Amino acid sequence: MAATFIRHQGSKDLPPSLHGAVVAIGNFDGVHRGHQAVLECALEAGRARNEPAVALTFEPHPRAFFNPDSKPFRLTPAPMRARILAALGLDGVLEIPFTRDFAQTEAADFVRDVLVGDLDACHVVTGHNFHFGRGRSGNPDFLREAGHALGFEVSTVEPFGDEGGAVVSSTRIRELLAEGDVAAAAGLLGYRYTVGAEISAGKQLGRTLGFPTANMRLTETNDLRHGIYAVRFRRADGTLHDGVASYGRRPTVEAEGTVLLETFLFDFEGDLYGEACEVSFFGFLRPELKFDGLDPLVAQMRKDEAEARALLSGVKPLSELDARLCFATS
Numbered sequence: 001m002a003a004t005f006i007r008h009q010g011s012k013d014l015p016p017s018l019h020g021a022v023v024a025i026g027n028f029d030g031v032h033r034g035h036q037a038v039l040e041c042a043l044e045a046g047r048a049r050n051e052p053a054v055a056l057t058f059e060p061h062p063r064a065f066f067n068p069d070s071k072p073f074r075l076t077p078a079p080m081r082a083r084i085l086a087a088l089g090l091d092g093v094l095e096i097p098f099t100r101d102f103a104q105t106e107a108a109d110f111v112r113d114v115l116v117g118d119l120d121a122c123h124v125v126t127g128h129n130f131h132f133g134r135g136r137s138g139n140p141d142f143l144r145e146a147g148h149a150l151g152f153e154v155s156t157v158e159p160f161g162d163e164g165g166a167v168v169s170s171t172r173i174r175e176l177l178a179e180g181d182v183a184a185a186a187g188l189l190g191y192r193y194t195v196g197a198e199i200s201a202g203k204q205l206g207r208t209l210g211f212p213t214a215n216m217r218l219t220e221t222n223d224l225r226h227g228i229y230a231v232r233f234r235r236a237d238g239t240l241h242d243g244v245a246s247y248g249r250r251p252t253v254e255a256e257g258t259v260l261l262e263t264f265l266f267d268f269e270g271d272l273y274g275e276a277c278e279v280s281f282f283g284f285l286r287p288e289l290k291f292d293g294l295d296p297l298v299a300q301m302r303k304d305e306a307e308a309r310a311l312l313s314g315v316k317p318l319s320e321l322d323a324r325l326c327f328a329t330s
Helices: 033-049 062-066 078-088 107-118 140-150 170-178 182-189 205-209 294-313 320-326
Strands: 006-009 022-025 053-059 092-097 123-127 153-157 194-198 214-216 227-234 240-248 260-265 276-287
Touching (some): 033 053, 033 078, 033 153, 078 194, 107 140, 214 276, 240 276
Antiparallel strands (some): 194 276, 240 260
16 A cells, blocks of 8 residues: 555556555545545455555546536645545545546546556445546446456445435535535535635735734635634644634725635744645634724724634534544644
8 A cells, every 4th residue: 555645647657556456436526525435435445455545536627627617616626635535544646637538538448448457446436426438428337347347346335415314515515615604514524624725925914903814815716705714724834723714805905805815823923925724614703894994893803813712712523534634733
């Protein structure tokens, strides 16, 4: 098995440690609890065979490829998805470039050339509704027949329902985040929704007001509701800091500002510019508002800080994955 997690582009020139792996196939956007059921099946098969377990996924998201003018809200861009897959215990992720030529690949050719020829997969795991190949002609039954002929096993995982019996899906999570309901989204994800980006310089107004912030520009497709959140901030060195974050356009100080995530870290002094950091969302405090001047804005920011501190003081991990992502220092 691989000693460290490997993020590999494509299926060619695979590192020797990942040959003959158990392969879980899917887009895995969000790596939510339904995805985790598929991935855990792959991990169990890998442990039973003493072989590595890897995720095989596609970049860009096929939906974005086929509908470039209406790109979906990506819950986990490729770097964040890889981080979560590593935290789950997988040995690697193979990111297949989803190109026009690849979209025309016949299902049988994908199995023969990629799964067998490139990967030498010993076992393939998919969700129940997995389709692949030109015209979505491949499905789990097709895959099982191919596996019987070509020498690999196939497992199919049934839909995963939440505590109310509703199927967990990326679409449901996107809708909850668009409403600002990060707590309900966390229940479906199995961990707190987390974003990552490099800290960029701003106008330093927050520093002037006594609330210096670490600023991030998230992807343009991020539809998280604009507002104020209680968050946990992870620095590049793995250290954690609680904080309060504003996501939006800052209507009190700019007529039409760039959308930014601005995080005020509690009890912290230092320079974060250029660091690749993460922010995990624990609770929605209030919507973004326009105040009549800076004094009422600062007064509200103090209230936001107090509310965030109170909320974060009692938080506990939702799962082992949540503990690794949002509670454990590295």
